[in-house]
Amino acid sequence: MAGNLPSSPPPRGLFRPPSRLWPGVRGLGAELAGERDRWALWLPVCLGLGVAFYFALPGEPAPWLGPAGLAAAAISGFAARRRPALAVAVLGLGMVLAGFSIAQWRTASVAAPVLGERLGPTSVNGRLVALETFPAGSRITLERPRIARLAPEKTPDKVRFRLRGAQPAMYPGDWIRLRGVLGPPPPPAAPGAFDFQRRSYFRGLGAVGFAYGSAQVTARASAEGPAALWLGLARLRQHLAARVSDALEGAPGAIAVALMTGQR
Numbered sequence: 001m002a003g004n005l006p007s008s009p010p011p012r013g014l015f016r017p018p019s020r021l022w023p024g025v026r027g028l029g030a031e032l033a034g035e036r037d038r039w040a041l042w043l044p045v046c047l048g049l050g051v052a053f054y055f056a057l058p059g060e061p062a063p064w065l066g067p068a069g070l071a072a073a074a075i076s077g078f079a080a081r082r083r084p085a086l087a088v089a090v091l092g093l094g095m096v097l098a099g100f101s102i103a104q105w106r107t108a109s110v111a112a113p114v115l116g117e118r119l120g121p122t123s124v125n126g127r128l129v130a131l132e133t134f135p136a137g138s139r140i141t142l143e144r145p146r147i148a149r150l151a152p153e154k155t156p157d158k159v160r161f162r163l164r165g166a167q168p169a170m171y172p173g174d175w176i177r178l179r180g181v182l183g184p185p186p187p188p189a190a191p192g193a194f195d196f197q198r199r200s201y202f203r204g205l206g207a208v209g210f211a212y213g214s215a216q217v218t219a220r221a222s223a224e225g226p227a228a229l230w231l232g233l234a235r236l237r238q239h240l241a242a243r244v245s246d247a248l249e250g251a252p253g254a255i256a257v258a259l260m261t262g263q264r
Contacts, residue, residue, distance in 0.1 A: 042092070042095075043095060046092055046095035046096045046098075046099065047095055047096075047098060047099035047102070048099060049096050049099060050095070050096040050097060050098060050099020050100035050101070050102070050103065051099045051100070051102065051103040053096070053099075053100055054066075054099075054100045054103040054104060054107075055103065060107075061104065063104070063108065065104070066097065066100050066101030066103075066104040066105070067101055069097040069100065069101070070094065070097045070098055070100075070101050073090055073093055073094035073097050074094060076090045077090040077091055077094060106202075107202075110201070110202055110204060112156060112157040112204050112206055113153070113154050113155060113156050113157070113206055114156060114184055114185070114201070114206040114207070115154075115156060115182055115183065115184045115206055115207035116184060117183070117184070118181065118182070118183045119147070119149070119150065119181070119182045119183070119207075120180060120181035120182055120209065121179055121180065121181055121212060122147060122148045122149055122150075122179070122180070122181075122182070123147075123148040123177070123178075123179050124142065124145055124146070124147050124148070124159065124161075124177070124178055124179070124180060124182070125145065125146045125175065125176070125177045125218070126142030126143060126144055126145035126146065126159065126175070126176060127142060127143050127144050127173065127174070127175050127176070128140055128141070128142060128170055128171070128172055128173065128174045128175075128176050129141050129142065129143045129158070129172055129234075130172065130234075131170055131171075131172065131238060132263055133241065133242075133245065133263075136164070137162060137163050137164045137165070138162075138163045138167060139160060139161070139162050139163065140160070140161055140163060140170065140176065140215070141158055141159070141160045141205070142158065142159050142160075142161070142176060143157065143158050144157075145158070145159050147159075147182070155206075156204075156205070156206020156207045157204045157206060158203070158204050158205045158206060159182060159205070159206065159207045159208070159209070160205055160207070160208045160209075161178065161180050161208075161209055161210060161211045161215075162209075162210040162211070163178075163210075163211050163214075163215060164210075164211075165213070165214065166214060167214055167215055168214065168215065168216070168217050169217075170215065170217060171220075171221060171234075171235050171238060172221065172230075172231055172234035172235060172238065173220075173221025173222070173231040173234070173235075174217050174219065174220055174221050175217070175218045175219040176215050176216065176217060176218065177215065177216045177218050178211045178212075178213075178214075178215040178216065179211065179212050179213065180209050180210055180211035180212055181209045181210060181212075182207040182208070182209035183207065183208065183209055184197075184206075184207060184208075185197045185200035185201075185205060185206075185207070185208055186208075237261045237262075237263070240260060240261055241257045241260075241261050241263050244256050244257050244260060245257060
C-alpha cells in the first residue's frame with residue numbers, strides 16, 4: 001500500500017489538506033500503512049487517546065462535539081478513499097474521535113443527581129445494595145433513597161453511610177431506615193490524587209455521609225422477581241466474608257476476604 005502513495009501533493013479541495021501539511025500527512029499515512037498487520041493492536045491505543053483527551057478537558061464539551069467530529073471523519077475518509085495516505089490518516093483520527101465519543105456518551109448515560117451541599121441530620125430510607133465491614137465499623141450503600149427535606153428530582157440514585165457501634169443483621173435487598181448526615185462526594189485531596197468524586201459519579205453515588213446510632217431494618221429482601229439471582233449472589237458473598245472474618249482475625253482475615261470475595 002505504501003508503494004502506491006502519490007509522489008506529489010494533490011490539489012486543494014474540500015477534504016484535502018493544504019500543501020504545507022501534505023508531507024506530514026503522507027508520512028503519517030505511510031507509517032500507518034506499514035503497520036497494516038498490527039492495526040488491530042493500534043485500535044485500543046487510538047480509542048484510549050480519545051478517552052484520555054476527553055477527560056483532560058477542563059470542562060464538559062458540547063454534547064454534539066463527539067458525534068459531529070466522528071461524522072466529519074467518516075465523510076472525509078470516504079471522500080479520500082482513492083488517496084491511501086490521507087485515508088489511513090483519517091481512519092486513525094476517526095478512531096481517536098470514536099474514543100472521545102464513547103467517553104462522552106458514557107458520561108451522559110450515567111448522569112444522576114449529586115448532592116450539592118451538606119444536609120442533615122436527616123432521615124433516610126433506602127434499599128441496601130452493599131455492606132462492607134471494617135475494624136472500626138461498617139459501610140452501607142443504599143439505592144432508591146428517600147431523604148427527608150430533599151425533593152425527589154434532587155435525590156441521588158445511591159447514597160453511602162458509615163455506621164458505628166452495634167448494628168442489626170442486614171443483607172442486600174433489605175430496606176433500611178436511619179438518621180444521619182450527608183454531603184457531596186469529596187474532590188481529590190491534591191492535584192493528580194485519586195479522584196473519588198469522578199469515580200462516584202460513574203458509580204451513580206451522589207452523596208456520602210455517616211449515620212447516628214443504629215440502622216433499622218424496615219423490610220426484608222424479597223426472594224422473587226428479576227433481582228432474585230443478584231440478591232442471592234450478594235448474600236452468598238456477604239456470608240462468605242463473615243465466615244472468613246470469624247475464622248481469621250485482623251489483617252490475615254481481611255486479605256483472605258479481599259482475595260475470595262473482592263471486598264476490601
